[in-house]
Structure formats: structure tokens, C-alpha cells
Amino acid sequence: MTQADLAVDASSKAQPVHPLIASVRDIARNQLAGQVQAIDRGLYPADVLRKLAAAGAMSAHLNAPHGHGDYALAIQAMAEVAKVCGATGFMMWCQAVCGLYMQEASASKLAGQPLSDHVAGKRLGGTALSNPMKTYAQIESFLLQAKPVDGGYRVNGALPWVSNLKRDHYCGAIATLEGSPGREMMFLLRCDAPGMTLRQCPSFSGMEGTGTYALHLSDYFVPQHEVIADPAKPLIKRIRAAFVMLQCGIAAGVIQGAIDSMWAVEPQLGHVNQYLEDRPDTLQAELDELLARVMKLAATPCNDSDEFFIEVLDARAHGAELSLRAAQSALLHQGARGYLMDSEVQRRVRESHFVAIVTPAIKHLRSEIARLSQEEMPA
Numbered sequence: 569m570t571q572a573d574l575a576v577d578a579s580s581k582a583q584p585v586h587p588l589i590a591s592v593r594d595i596a597r598n599q600l601a602g603q604v605q606a607i608d609r610g611l612y613p614a615d616v617l618r619k620l621a622a623a624g625a626m627s628a629h630l631n632a633p634h635g636h637g638d639y640a641l642a643i644q645a646m647a648e649v650a651k652v653c654g655a656t657g658f659m660m661w662c663q664a665v666c667g668l669y670m671q672e673a674s675a676s677k678l679a680g681q682p683l684s685d686h687v688a689g690k691r692l693g694g695t696a697l698s699n700p701m702k703t704y705a706q707i708e709s710f711l712l713q714a715k716p717v718d719g720g721y722r723v724n725g726a727l728p729w730v731s732n733l734k735r736d737h738y739c740g741a742i743a744t745l746e747g748s749p750g751r752e753m754m755f756l757l758r759c760d761a762p763g764m765t766l767r768q769c770p771s772f773s774g775m776e777g778t779g780t781y782a783l784h785l786s787d788y789f790v791p792q793h794e795v796i797a798d799p800a801k802p803l804i805k806r807i808r809a810a811f812v813m814l815q816c817g818i819a820a821g822v823i824q825g826a827i828d829s830m831w832a833v834e835p836q837l838g839h840v841n842q843y844l845e846d847r848p849d850t851l852q853a854e855l856d857e858l859l860a861r862v863m864k865l866a867a868t869p870c871n872d873s874d875e876f877f878i879e880v881l882d883a884r885a886h887g888a889e890l891s892l893r894a895a896q897s898a899l900l901h902q903g904a905r906g907y908l909m910d911s912e913v914q915r916r917v918r919e920s921h922f923v924a925i926v927t928p929a930i931k932h933l934r935s936e937i938a939r940l941s942q943e944e945m946p947a
């Protein structure tokens with residue numbers, strides 16, 4: 569996959585387009601675009617997500633036979649969708665990383681039929697890993713506790729928000745193990761199992777259609793065959809770069825959408841917009857450079873060195889910062905029409921805020937880069 573293939577902007581019509589991207593673009597334009605306002609107000613787009621999954625849009629990164637081990641293609645597919653709807657792009661990421669957890673659960677049955685159903689979009693799922701990721705980065709502590717029992721574990725605790733969920737969905741989660749300090753267990757958490765309650769979250773300023781709930785676990789039983797990894801740390805070390813790198817697809821789509829909105833008003837407002845900073849051609853050059861960097865990183869997603877992870881964190885931070893700048897500049901370019909409540913420009917400002925605060929948030933990224941860089945320095 570070359571940068572030229574990352575045809576997320578209108579100017580790339582002449583570039584060759586991967587068949588998967590052509591299908592994703594068709595679903596985004598013809599099925600998703602008409603629902604974006606409703607999704608912004610709280611509609612969960614299950615049908616679109618299932619269609620995207622069936623097209624292979626959330627599994628290109630998985631190993632054969634489920635995917636092609638192509639992270640660049642997975643990022644590109646996410647960008648195509650996030651350009652139209654950042655919330656749906658985010659849910660693609662949730663489904664994509666959940667599939668990765670199931671694939672890596674090679675010791676259990678999860679990597680068999682459950683993963684096939686997940687890849688086909690028959691089942692949907694998410695990831696409850698914000699809290700563990702922040703805990704591993706030493707900025708939070710674990711919210712779920714597991715106790716070993718006959719045939720599995722009992723888990724207790726609560727998580728404030730997990731997305732891409734409904735009653736019959738599931739997500740990857742991590743709990744600390746009672747009696748084993750420093751050891752955690754990763755498992756598939758089923759929303760419809762006994763001991764699990766989904767609670768409505770307060771209204772968010774954006775991302776309302778992302779099926780986001782608070783999770784409360786009371787003596788929730790994890791059978792041995794739903795364990796993804798015990799201990800969890802070696803798996804997290806192996807997939808942490810992939811987890812973060814895939815999010816660059818959401819950022820790329822939000823940025824490209826903002827740039828396209830600036831060009832859309834150029835004929836009417838170019839004479840005065842020329843005095844603004846962050847003009848669309850400048851932002852496009854910066855996005856193209858960032859994407860070239862991400863595509864290079866995407867060629868070796870399983871590199872588990874700290875040095876590589878720092879590179880990925882840095883690219884992800886650049887994506888979040890550029891999302892904020894691009895969305896803000898699109899608003900300035902569009903003026904009052906971009907300030908209308910149902911304007912895509914206005915919605916994208918809120919989506920860009922989410923790119924900046926979802927784990928790893930910009931502050932988390934910077935603290936992790938600082939922590940790992942210090943560890944890398946010779947004593």
C-alpha cells in the first residue's frame with residue numbers, strides 16, 4: 569500500500585483504488601452519509617457497521633483467513649469512513665481491535681467460530697482497555713478485580729464508558745488477579761451474561777451514537793474458554809503498537825473531512841479565507857506526510873520494542889493535534905454556515921475533541937513518550 573493509495577481526498581480520483589476501499593467508499597457515501605446527523609444525535613448504526621464488517625473493512629489487519637495482515641489497508645478503510653462520520657470510524661476501530669484480541673486468544677475457542685462471526689459482522693464488539701492502558705502507563709489504577717474459582721474467574725468492578733456495545737455485544741477487558749500481585753487476566757466480557765449490567769451514560773457533546781455504556785460487574789463469571797490471555801502483559805506488549813496505530817485511521821478521516829470542507833467554500837470565500845492560518849493546501853501536505861509515516865509504521869505492527877512504540881505514540885499524537893487544528897480551521901473557513909448545529913464542520917470540531925481525549929489522550933501520549941524515553945536513556 570502506497571501513500572498514493574490513501575485516496576481519502578477528492579483530488580485523488582485518478583489514483584488506483586483497492587477493491588476494499590471502493591466498497592467502503594460506496595457504503596460510506598450511499599448508506600452512512602444520510603444517517604450522520606441521526607448518529608450524531610444518538611442513533612447506533614448497526615446496519616452500516618455490519619455491512620462494513622461483511623465487506624472486510626474491520627478485518628484487513630487480521631491474519632489469513634480472516635484478513636490479509638494489512639494494517640495500512642485497515643487504517644485506510646477507517647479513514648474513508650471517519651471522513652464521513654468520525655463516530656462510525658471510531659466504532660470501526662472498536663470492532664477491529666476486539667477482533668485482534670480474539671485472534672490472539674489462540675489457546676481458547678474465541679479464535680475459531682466466534683472470530684469468524686465477528687469478522688463477518690454477525691456479532692459486534694468493543695474494547696474496555698482505556699483503564700488498563702492508562703494503568704500500564706502509570707496514570708490510573710485497575711478498576712476490575714478477578715478471583716480464580718473452579719473453571720474460571722469471578723470478576724467485580726465498574727468501568728465508566730465502553731463503546732460499540734448493545735445487550736448482545738461483547739468487549740475485551742482486563743482485571744487484576746486477586747492473590748497474584750502484578751498479574752492481570754484478559755477476557756471477553758459478554759454484555760448479556762449474568763452479573764453484567766449496562767448503564768446509560770450522561771449525554772456527551774459528540775459520539776452519542778457510539779453505543780457507549782457504563783459497565784457494572786458483580787460476581788461476573790469468566791469461563792476458562794473466554795480467557796484471552798493470562799497473564800495479560802505479554803499480549804498487551806505485543807499488540808499495544810497495533811492498538812494505537814489503528815486509531816490513526818480515525819484521525820486521518822477527521823482531518824481529511826475538515827480539509828475537504830475548506831475547499832468546498834473556496835470559490836465563495838477564498839478571497840478572504842486566504843488570510844487564515846492552516847489553509848487546506850498546508851494541512852493536506854502535513855496530513856500526507858503524517859500518513860506516509862503511519863504507512864511505514866504499519867508495515868511492522870508487531871514490533872514490540874519501546875523505541876517503535878514511542879514512534880507510534882508520536883504519530884498518534886500528531887494525528888490528534890492535527891485533527892484539532894484542521895477542525896478548528898474548517899470552522900473558521902466556513903464561518904456562520906459551519907456554526908449551524910447540523911453542519912458537518914461543527915460536528916467535526918466535536919469529533920476532533922474526541923480524537924484528542926480518547927485513550928490514549930494527548931496528555932497520556934505525552935506522558936507515555938516521556939516515561940518510555942527516560943527508561944530508554946542509559947543510566
Ligand SMILES: Cc1cc2nc3c(=O)[nH]c(=O)nc-3n(C[C@H](O)[C@H](O)[C@H](O)COP(=O)(O)OP(=O)(O)OC[C@H]3O[C@@H](n4cnc5c(N)ncnc54)[C@H](O)[C@@H]3O)c2cc1C
Pocket residue numbers: 662694695696697698699702708728729730731732772774775778780925926927929932
Ligand atoms: C464517548 C466516549 C466513548 C468512550 N469509549 C471508550 C471505550 O470504548 N473503551 C474504553 O475503555 N474507554 C472509552 N472511553 C474512555 C476514554 O478512552 C478515556 O479514558 C476518557 O475519555 C478519559 O480519558 P482521560 O485520559 O482524559 O482521563 P481523565 O478525563 O483525566 O479522567 C481521569 C479518570 O477519571 C474518570 N472520569 C472522568 N470524568 C468522569 C465522569 N464524569 N464519570 C466517571 N468517570 C470519570 C476517567 O474515566 C478516568 O478514568 C470513552 C469515553 C468517551 C467520552
